[in-house]
Amino acid sequence: MMQCNKVCVVGAGYWGKNHISTLFRLGALGGIVDSREKVRNDFKIQYPSISVFHKVSDAIIKGDCAGYVVATPAETHYEIALEIINAGCHVLVEKPVTLKIEEACSLKETAEAQHVNLMAGHVLLFHPAIQKIKEMLNSNIIGELQYIYSNRLNLGTVRTEENVFWSLAPHDISIFQYFTELKPLKIISTGGIFLQNDIYDTTLTVLEYEGNIKGHIFVSWLHPFKEHRLMVIGSQGMISFEDSVVNKPLKLYSKSYDISGGFPTKHDGPVEQIQYDEEMPLTAELKYFIHHLNGSALEIANGQNAVDVVDILVQASDSLTKGVPLE
Numbered sequence: 001m002m003q004c005n006k007v008c009v010v011g012a013g014y015w016g017k018n019h020i021s022t023l024f025r026l027g028a029l030g031g032i033v034d035s036r037e038k039v040r041n042d043f044k045i046q047y048p049s050i051s052v053f054h055k056v057s058d059a060i061i062k063g064d065c066a067g068y069v070v071a072t073p074a075e076t077h078y079e080i081a082l083e084i085i086n087a088g089c090h091v092l093v094e095k096p097v098t099l100k101i102e103e104a105c106s107l108k109e110t111a112e113a114q115h116v117n118l119m120a121g122h123v124l125l126f127h128p129a130i131q132k133i134k135e136m137l138n139s140n141i142i143g144e145l146q147y148i149y150s151n152r153l154n155l156g157t158v159r160t161e162e163n164v165f166w167s168l169a170p171h172d173i174s175i176f177q178y179f180t181e182l183k184p185l186k187i188i189s190t191g192g193i194f195l196q197n198d199i200y201d202t203t204l205t206v207l208e209y210e211g212n213i214k215g216h217i218f219v220s221w222l223h224p225f226k227e228h229r230l231m232v233i234g235s236q237g238m239i240s241f242e243d244s245v246v247n248k249p250l251k252l253y254s255k256s257y258d259i260s261g262g263f264p265t266k267h268d269g270p271v272e273q274i275q276y277d278e279e280m281p282l283t284a285e286l287k288y289f290i291h292h293l294n295g296s297a298l299e300i301a302n303g304q305n306a307v308d309v310v311d312i313l314v315q316a317s318d319s320l321t322k323g324v325p326l327e
Contacts, residue, residue, distance in 0.1 A: 005290050006030025007092075008065040010056055010080055012039050015094060016071035022282050023069075024050070028290050030065040033058075056080055060087045066293040069121075069286075070094060074162065078103040085110050085118065092289050094121035095170040096313060097306040104310040108303035117298050119289055120306035122174035126284035128277035129241050129250045130175060133232060136274075137179060141252070142234025148176055148215040150230050153223035154244075163200040165191065165320065166313060168219040172230075173309050174301070176217070179232065182209045183308060189320040194222065205316050239274075250274040 008031035009019045016034075023029035024047060031051045032043050040052045053059045056068075060083070067090040070080050078098045084091045085107065097120050098104045111118035124130055137145060150172040159167050177183075184207040191203030202220035209215070228243035238253040254269025285301075292298055 004030075004064075004066045005293055006065045007067040007069060007286070007290065007293075008033060008053075008059050009069045009071060010034075010059075010084075011070065011072035012036075012043060013071065016069075018282055019069045019071055019286070020047075022280075022286055026283070026286060026290065028286070031059050031062070056083055060084070060089070066090060067092065067289060069289075071121075074099055074166075078107065081107055081118070082110060085114050085116055088114055088116060090117040090119070090289070090293055090295075092119040092121055092285075093306070095123075095174075096166055096310060097121070098310055099166075101307070101311050101314050104307045108307050111303055115295060117289075117292055117295065118303040118306060119292075119298055120174070120301045120303075120309065121285070122170065122301045122305065122309065123281045123285050124171045125174055125178055125300050126288060127243075127281040128279055128284070129243070129248065130178070132250060132274060132276040133230075133239055133241065134178060136239060136252070137232070137234075141237060142232065142239060143236030143256070144211075145180065145213055145232070145234055147213070147233040148179060148231065150175070150215075150217050151227050152217075152219045153228075154221060154226040155223055156221040156226075158195060158201070158221050160196065160199070163191075163203070164219050164221050165189070165200055165203045165205070165316065168221075169203070169205065169217050169316070170309055170313065172217045172219070173312050174305065175230070176207065176215050177305060177308055177312075178300070180209050180213055180215075182211075182213070184209055184215075184312065187312065187315045187319055189316040191320055200320065203316075203320060205319075207312075250276055 005028050007023050007028050010033040012034040033053045044052050068084045070093045074096050077093050081091050081093050152168045186208040189205040191200040194201050201222045205217045207215040226244045230241040232239040236256050240251045252272045252274050256267045257264045
């Protein structure tokens with residue numbers, strides 16, 4: 001395995017451009033791949049020192065990069081990532097990693113056979129506020145985890161190739177997996193189709209985990225204002241994170257109920273503003289990927305996490321279309 005810190009970005013669209021500019025600032029941009037000639041020509045002017053390619057195979061042949069970021073449309077992820085993995089290179093695949101669980105499993109198994117890292121582009125796992133919440137959960141600050149809910153709402157970009165659940169919910173599923181370290185025992189999903197045939201515009205998904213832990217994910221691109229709210233409820237306290245509010249506050253609520261006396265008694269304590277680092281999640285994610293270009297094992301957003309999130313997406317989608325809980 002080539003020991004270098006250079007990363008090639010495949011797909012220079014809306015999100016791919018963010019990977020490109022961030023990797024360049026980190027001194028780790030090794031190449032750009034895009035099928036559109038005008039896009040390639042523009043990047044040759046913007047980054048004259050960076051190699052630009054028409055196809056992934058051309059970048060692989062040159063062999064200057066140890067890692068690749070796949071930021072192309074989701075339906076192309078599997079074929080592109082598989083080619084990169086089989087070439088012996090590490091790969092970070094944007095969410096959703098694949099559209100089929102069989103393909104996600106195939107990528108994970110092939111990466112293990114080739115001794116390379118498959119990383120999922122679950123960028124919010126690297127948000128400093130999410131990292132801080134995980135630290136608080138590990139420190140048992142709010143007691144036993146009981147309930148998580150996430151609202152990801154906006155009058156946002158409406159997709160024509162994927163529904164709102166596949167577009168927005170992977171973020172929250174990955175966070176729920178990160179916090180609980182469990183796979184759901186039951187998934188119930190419902191939603192509404194209003195703008196296009198067979199494409200859900202709003203969904204509500206309920207997840208049940210071992211240990212009586214519950215959660216729900218509400219996503220919609222038909223909402224009058226932006227709301228990205230995460231609530232984590234424990235037996236001894238509660239945590240809120242508002243990613244769509246000015247200054248993105250993270251708060252610890254010393255609020256709980258005591259039922260040891262046989263009757264619920266409310267404890268309504270103070271609210272504490274929790275400080276956290278201000279590093280951009282994408283920067284932290286790419287630093288993490290670069291750090292593991294030596295082949296060391298990923299603990300966050302690894303191949304198993306990729307498989308688990310796709311599996312939950314598929315199960316929830318089945319529940320959504322069939323109208324029955326998946327157990």
